[in-house]
Amino acid sequence: MNSDSIISGVLIDEATLTIVELANACSVEYTWVLQHVEDGLLARTDSSMTSAISRADAAEWRFASAALIRARRLANIERTFDANAEVAALVVDLLEEVATLKQQRFSEHRR
Amino acid sequence: MEFRDYYQILGVGKTADADAIKKAFRKLARKYHPDVSKEPDAAARMTELNEANTVLSDPEKRAAYDRLAAGGQGHRAGKDFRPPPDWNAGNEYSGDGMSAAEAARFSEFFSSMFGDSARGDANHAGARRTRSTGEQQVRGEDHHAKVVIDLADAYTGATRAINLRAARLDESGHVVADERTLNVNIPKGLKEGQHIRLAGQGSPGFGGGPSGDLFLEISFAADARYRIDGRDVTAIMPLAPWEAALGATIEMPTPSGNVQVKVPSDSQAGRKLRLKGRGIPGETAGDLYLEISVVLPPADTEAARAIYETMAREMPFNPRDAAAAAKGV
Numbered sequence: 001m002n003s004d005s006i007i008s009g010v011l012i013d014e015a016t017l018t019i020v021e022l023a024n025a026c027s028v029e030y031t032w033v034l035q036h037v038e039d040g041l042l043a044r045t046d047s048s049m050t051s052a053i054s055r056a057d058a059a060e061w062r063f064a065s066a067a068l069i070r071a072r073r074l075a076n077i078e079r080t081f082d083a084n085a086e087v088a089a090l091v092v093d094l095l096e097e098v099a100t101l102k103q104q105r106f107s108e109h110r111r
Numbered sequence: 112m113e114f115r116d117y118y119q120i121l122g123v124g125k126t127a128d129a130d131a132i133k134k135a136f137r138k139l140a141r142k143y144h145p146d147v148s149k150e151p152d153a154a155a156r157m158t159e160l161n162e163a164n165t166v167l168s169d170p171e172k173r174a175a176y177d178r179l180a181a182g183g184q185g186h187r188a189g190k191d192f193r194p195p196p197d198w199n200a201g202n203e204y205s206g207d208g209m210s211a212a213e214a215a216r217f218s219e220f221f222s223s224m225f226g227d228s229a230r231g232d233a234n235h236a237g238a239r240r241t242r243s244t245g246e247q248q249v250r251g252e253d254h255h256a257k258v259v260i261d262l263a264d265a266y267t268g269a270t271r272a273i274n275l276r277a278a279r280l281d282e283s284g285h286v287v288a289d290e291r292t293l294n295v296n297i298p299k300g301l302k303e304g305q306h307i308r309l310a311g312q313g314s315p316g317f318g319g320g321p322s323g324d325l326f327l328e329i330s331f332a333a334d335a336r337y338r339i340d341g342r343d344v345t346a347i348m349p350l351a352p353w354e355a356a357l358g359a360t361i362e363m364p365t366p367s368g369n370v371q372v373k374v375p376s377d378s379q380a381g382r383k384l385r386l387k388g389r390g391i392p393g394e395t396a397g398d399l400y401l402e403i404s405v406v407l408p409p410a411d412t413e414a415a416r417a418i419y420e421t422m423a424r425e426m427p428f429n430p431r432d433a434a435a436a437a438k439g440v
Binding site: 005006007008009010011012013024025027065066068069072073080081095103 | 137140141144146147250252253255270293294295296298301302304305306307308309310312323324325326327328338340
């Protein structure tokens with residue numbers, strides 16, 4: 001590839017990735033994503049998200065950038081530590097909480 | 112290429128059993144987990160640990176590695192190493208979930224030993240996902256990279272050169288590590304944690320299957336002047352006491368350039384002024400909040416001291432009383 005050419009990509013916004021795309025991006029099976037959404041460990045952001053979760057609608061589900069980061073962390077912790085999904089989710093919840101607190105402490109520290 | 116001592120990396124002896132290897136890997140993985148570790152080289156160490164664990168936790172790969180290490184050439188970590196030609200012939204590895212994308216991040220040493228098996232594993236993993244379209248066509252793995260940009264880049268857009276180490280098939284069909292540079296357009300209006308997908312820039316597919324994609328995760332460089340929340344940006348606006356008390360029109364630097372700000376009189380510290388639409392641009396642009404901070408000039412000259420003394424004398428003001436009144440005490 002010519003390293004001088006500039007390439008542009010597609011922005012992953014609020015409701016962009018399909019369930020297959022998310023699974024591919026995390027190197028996990030499609031059913032891994034299904035199970036994590038059903039168990040409330042991973043959130044989708046499509047317009048029908050207020051309705052009950054049904055596997056039949058899975059093709060319509062959409063995921064945002066935040067879900068991609070979360071899903072990769074979950075998969076990584078489950079794989080590295082042979083952790084069960086709930087424990088991995090608890091760890092990721094705490095990581096997200098720490099990030100929020102760091103941001104708050106940073107802004108209060110400057111006052 | 113350098114010989115890699117996987118036992119040394121995991122800190123275990125050559126006779127360690129599977130359980131000891133698993134324990135050592137998890138202990139070190141906890142220490143160097145990039146989300147938690149404060150070690151500067153955490154990400155690199157984690158890749159090294161994954162590589163060592165991939166080999167030593169798999170009986171077939173471990174046996175092949177042990178045979179090579181015991182080859183009588185005195186292989187030691189860091190020493191130059193050339194694998195004997197066709198040394199890998201006859202070795203077969205079953206899939207263990209390791210992907211070509213993962214293998215591509217590993218060392219050249221690893222690629223030369225297990226490149227073929229990485230490809231086999233990718234086939235194995237991919238075939239599960241594309242069963243309905245036939246086992247031969249396998250989509251390449253997706254790759255991920257982080258891109259750090261300045262807040263100003265989110266306002267204007269930018270171009271970034273990204274160095275990637277990815278898998279490529281050489282003429283004889285072996286997976287080899289390939290260094291390449293991509294110049295990527297970073298559009299304006301990005302938020303922290305948002306991704307850009309570059310279609311087809313991941314691992315190549317197999318059997319005519321499409322290439323995987325490359326996902327770039329956007330992260331902002333730390334900047335003590337700004338706090339960013341989605342597309343909203345908060346900056347501290349330092350004011351002299353007289354500017355805060357009397358009101359003023361001041362020039363304030365912002366990520367999108369200097370702006371004239373009208374400060375109302377009696378502006379207390381902590382109060383925020385909102386500049387609508389001057390946050391990070393987007394379909395709905397964010398807002399820029401200027402948080403007032405009153406900065407006292409030092410009383411380091413006779414004249415300055417005289418002014419403070421006049422204020423103390425002429426202005427009956429006790430901030431403790433004012434704070435109590437504000438709290439309704």
